[in-house]
Amino acid sequence: MANGQWYPEEWPARIRALASGELTPVEPRRAATVMLLRDTGSAPAVHLLRRRAGMAFASGAYAYPGGGVDPRDDDARIAWAGPDRAAWADRLGLPEPAAQAVVCAAVRETFEEAGVLLAGTGPGDVVSDLTGADWEADRQALIGHELSFAEFLARRGLVLRSDLLGAWARWITPEFEPRRYDTFFFAAALPDGQRTRRTSREADRTVWLQPAEAAAGYDRGELLMMPPTIATLRQLAPHRTVADVLAAAPEQDLAPVLARASLRDGEVVLSWPGHEEFTKRVSAEGTV
Numbered sequence: 001m002a003n004g005q006w007y008p009e010e011w012p013a014r015i016r017a018l019a020s021g022e023l024t025p026v027e028p029r030r031a032a033t034v035m036l037l038r039d040t041g042s043a044p045a046v047h048l049l050r051r052r053a054g055m056a057f058a059s060g061a062y063a064y065p066g067g068g069v070d071p072r073d074d075d076a077r078i079a080w081a082g083p084d085r086a087a088w089a090d091r092l093g094l095p096e097p098a099a100q101a102v103v104c105a106a107v108r109e110t111f112e113e114a115g116v117l118l119a120g121t122g123p124g125d126v127v128s129d130l131t132g133a134d135w136e137a138d139r140q141a142l143i144g145h146e147l148s149f150a151e152f153l154a155r156r157g158l159v160l161r162s163d164l165l166g167a168w169a170r171w172i173t174p175e176f177e178p179r180r181y182d183t184f185f186f187a188a189a190l191p192d193g194q195r196t197r198r199t200s201r202e203a204d205r206t207v208w209l210q211p212a213e214a215a216a217g218y219d220r221g222e223l224l225m226m227p228p229t230i231a232t233l234r235q236l237a238p239h240r241t242v243a244d245v246l247a248a249a250p251e252q253d254l255a256p257v258l259a260r261a262s263l264r265d266g267e268v269v270l271s272w273p274g275h276e277e278f279t280k281r282v283s284a285e286g287t288v
Contacts, residue, residue, distance in 0.1 A: 032106035033066025065113035082163025128193025166249025174259035
């Protein structure tokens with residue numbers, strides 16, 4: 001492959017089926033992912049996980065910690081600090097309960113998959129020590145859906161720090177995929193005193209890389225990535241500090257990016273509007 005663009009072998013057949021009307025798209029599930037950042041001197045580094053080989057979705061690809069919204073993430077009892085739900089609804093273009101659920105999923109999934117918690121005892125405070133068997137037991141209970149995030153925060157006397165997140169992008173899985181997500185991407189600084197851990201059962205490797213370094217690995221074909229990951233890395237690369245990234249977040253366009261498949265001159269053309277580097281042409285025989 002010329003670069004590290006994730007392109008499963010079953011895609012051509014599914015693309016042709018969608019273009020011919022033989023495939024009915026499934027409804028995308030809302031999801032959230034967080035680009036955890038820390039300053040390294042010359043540029044921020046971002047935390048990436050490599051999804052385990054054999055995973056049903058994006059096997060072997062590097063991605064940020066994140067996952068789908070839990071039905072309980074819109075619980076009104078979730079303790080909250082920072083911009084209120086109405087402000088997040090306006091920023092994300094969602095009804096208030098759905099906006100809360102997406103923000104909550106971003107914080108919850110970051111704790112579940114990276115061991116990092118964007119919460120504190122109140123506004124201006126962030127927990128710094130997450131060591132101990134009791135924290136790990138709570139994390140496992142969240143993963144197993146034995147504990148809701150509202151219950152977890154209440155048990156710990158914590159509030160979700162929504163002000164630590166900056167909404168950055170929104171991508172929707174292509175219509176021909178059997179597993180589809182409407183994913184909001186957020187930027188956040190790694191809190192002082194906390195550190196990432198390889199806690200996700202879906203990942204076999206974690207790394208901290210500067211965005212330009214990660215993008216170069218993708219361009220050489222060494223790092224496999226989905227289009228949203230490499231696109232957001234390229235957007236992060238010009239920023240010199242984490243503070244610069246967070247300051248730029250309010251100006252980022254959250255219009256959803258959705259891949260389109262169309263028939264042109266006997267070929268199926270797969271494109272992501274506004275991101276021409278990901279365009280793929282599929283011949284009648286299914287080759288790229």
